[in-house]
Amino acid sequence: MKQVLVFGGHGFLGHYLVEELLKRNYKVTVADISENNEFEGYADFIKCDILSKEDVTNVFSQSDFDVVYNLAGFANLDNAIKFPIKTIELNVMGNMYILEECIKKGVANFVYASSAYAMSNKGSYYGISKLASEKIIEEYHKRYNLPFVILRYGSVYSERPYDNNYVYNLVKEAVLNKKIEHSGSGEELREYIHASDAAKLSVDVIESDEFNNLHVILTGTERMKRSDLFNMINEIMNDKVDIVYNNSGYTNHYKFTPYSFEPSVSKKLIANPHIDMGQGLLECIRSVHSNEE
Secondary structure (H helix, E strand, O other): OOEEEEEEEEEOHHHHHHHHHHHHOOEEEEEEOOOOOOOOOOOOOEEEEOOOHHHHHHOOOOOOOOOOEEOOOOOOOHHHHHHHHHHHHHHHHHHHHHHHHHHHHHOOOOEEEEEEEHHHOOOOHHHHHHHHHHHHHHHHHHOOOOEEEEEOOOEOOOOOOOOOHHHHHHHHHHHHHHHEEEEOOOOOOEEEEEHHHHHHHHHHHOHHHOOOOOEEEEEEEEEHHHHHHHHHHHOOOOOOOOEEEEOOOOOOOOOOOOOOOOOOOOOOOOOOOOHHHHHHHHHHHHHHHHHHH
């Protein structure tokens, strides 16, 4: 029986991942800053703040884990925009503390929960933090041969109440206030995937060598406009929901695709007049002699 450690196992997607791992008879340990008893008697729990190096080290001292998932950190784009420093700390530094322990303990597979925003010029600090962590994971693989799978999740939803569960919060607003208010045009396209389906795919990737050291995109199969989603909710609610499009700015969210191409262009500036290389070396030699004397 393989031992699997899930950082953020009490979170939105983490809950479904732990459920799926238990269904497939993995021995699961949840490391999370929040406590609950949902998996009591089925999965072990260790309280952990991933920003505490000591907490992370303590988690890895409890057992020899075969697979480590990191789903912890900021997952709400709007919150990430409000708290950029906390976002980088959690999504980058917290992930590095986990990577360091994976290297020390010889973990056989590291699975990182990234985002489609990692390859987008949208997503602000959230997308930046995810891309930075992806590049760091790749570097750990090059230097230490740490096997990895990076999962780029798309628009995940479910019936569970979490602050980063967009669809649930949308439905909640429609049910309680009979209103849906959207800051965009409604033309934005998304490929929604239920969290239970995303969890199944997230476990599939550790059961096949096909995904070793790859980036895997996990999205739904149906493309849907935001407006179609709103209209579907309204129809289910017997056309009693007021839908408002503000078009007040949706700048941090992608419209049709999360992928962006932005070549970096630099300008070369040359000093004129300038100190030539020979003169510069001569000054260095004089400085060394002067300092030694």
